[in-house]
Amino acid sequence: MSTEEIDVLVVGAGQAGIAMSEHLTAHGITHLVLERDRVAERWRSWRWDSLVANGPAWHDRFPGLEFDIDADEFATKEQVADYLAAYADKIAAPIRTGVEVTAVRRNAGRPGFQVETSIGTIDARFVVSATGAFQRPIIPNVIPADAGIHQIHSSSYRNPRQLPEGAVLVVGAGSSGVQIADELRRSGRAVHLAVGPHDRPPRSYRGRDFCWWLGVLGKWGAAVPPLGAEHVTIAVSGARGGHTVDFRALAADGITLWGTATTFTNGVLRFASDLRTNIENGDANYLAMLAEADEYVARNGLELPEEPDAHLLGPLPSCVTEPAAELALAEAGVRTIVWATGFANDYDWLRVDTFDDRGRPVHQRGVSAEPGLYFLGLPWLSNRGSSFLWGVWHDAAYIAGQIAIQRGYLAHKAASRTVPVS
Known part of the structure; x- marks a missing residue:
């Protein structure tokens, strides 16, 4: 078992986690994405065989890569999963698969979080929950x-x-x-x-x-x-x-x-x-x-x-x-x-005080009430498009910007002042 430190830990390597990785990289922020299964696993194993995307390929995608199908076609579930895996490779997202996050707790007396995983403990200054909305049927x-x-x-x-x-x-x-x-x-x-x-x-x-x-x-x-x-x-x-x-x-x-x-x-x-x-x-x-x-x-x-x-x-x-x-x-x-009655949240692994009495995350545009913790991929996170492939990309850009702002404050060191002698 190992212990390591990371600036930002992203939990989940679906569309939300991959989008988050792209924007963190653009800000020059070191980070790690953990995924307990394969990249985009929910698209492969939590969908019926004949499922296709509900939006055409020209619309339901990230800006940096087009689907390899006609723009007006609807991608199959396997094509969506392959697209996300290819996008992760394209941006060289630092993803570790087969790693499950079991608990996240705030550090005592210092910033950041202690993250317990199936391969050891990680000390993370920031944590992004990118597990999305479809967690518990x-x-x-x-x-x-x-x-x-x-x-x-x-x-x-x-x-x-x-x-x-x-x-x-x-x-x-x-x-x-x-x-x-x-x-x-x-x-x-x-x-x-x-x-x-x-x-x-x-x-x-x-x-x-x-x-x-x-x-x-x-x-x-x-x-x-x-x-x-x-x-x-x-x-x-x-x-x-x-x-x-x-x-x-x-x-x-x-x-x-x-x-x-x-x-x-x-x-x-x-x-x-x-x-x-x-x-x-x-x-x-x-x-x-x-x-x-x-x-x-x-x-x-x-x-x-x-x-x-x-x-x-x-x-x-x-x-x-x-x-x-x-x-x-x-x-x-x-x-x-x-x-076909939807899904509920499952945040048992997040041992922090940022949920209401119904177990829903308390946040503003994904910025949690718990400093240093962020949510991504939830319906209506910032607008109607938030849980869609293209919408989560834009939400990730905002959250990465917020993390960059907080890192800037933490990096600031007050200038020393000379007190004049009267």
Whole structure:
């Protein structure tokens, strides 16, 4: 076991850790990045086989390197992981893989932190938590583990072949939930999809991707989510070349839609009566963005093709207008539930006083309430783009600048003063 000293220790070698390394190097700051698995491991092993990025290659990347695919394509998960590994090599990021950080504690009586790892102790003046937001999969405590239903989180789903025969219920209608439900249905499965509150932007409109529209409309730079929308998911897909998520089309393809899953008793799962409200609110979000885009085009005199049909929404399916309140899983042949219900933080290794009563990091743009500790890769760290590949790069630039400022203060030595004799 060894002991060493480092100026800045970065925990995690995913997109956040690699971006952090680039900006620390630009400031001439010595640092070390520790990763318990491989570089960008979450992209490889915490995603289903057919996953692609939800933003086109021209947008979802770091400024210093383009993907080796068409700019308007959506990179596969392996292409994203390979891209990040190549970027780490390009910038010569000082990464050590296979090293787990087990505890970080503030030093007593001196600056910095004592970092315990699987290979020894490191004394670090600054620590950056770049482990991101997807740390601990959440499976709500609704259906007991002994209920005879195969239950997995979306992070453990790989493809339809891994699941037991029979129908599948997917809970959650964000990007993961709708894409998994669609893939399962296309494989021939009977599929049920529980739809909660969501935003539903157009994949593209008037010849431009929704990522472009969010940019020119100033929505990527929003500093806080709209009131009441802190946990609202975004139903968008890059699958099959990219398409707008349409719950009417999913229902027409044979997927049965339900409201939010609530309780389970004697083999029967019950749902809230919020399905129609959730669908209509998603529609309103979709139409509002089209209207903003049209206004932007007119105001700026752009020559972009009109899409009047994009504003036309078909009738709601019967499973929405006449929703059932409960589903007897065995009778419906449902043998598997895929919980696409998000993730929680896991900061057990950070033994410092910088969390609120719900275990969330207390910070301002990633600058922790604990001096010398920083967070990177969290949703809404500084704006709407913070948890996206390109957004984390810009957040890392800010945090590296803050570390450079603090190093400047610590390096300053007060000039000696001569006191005149009267």
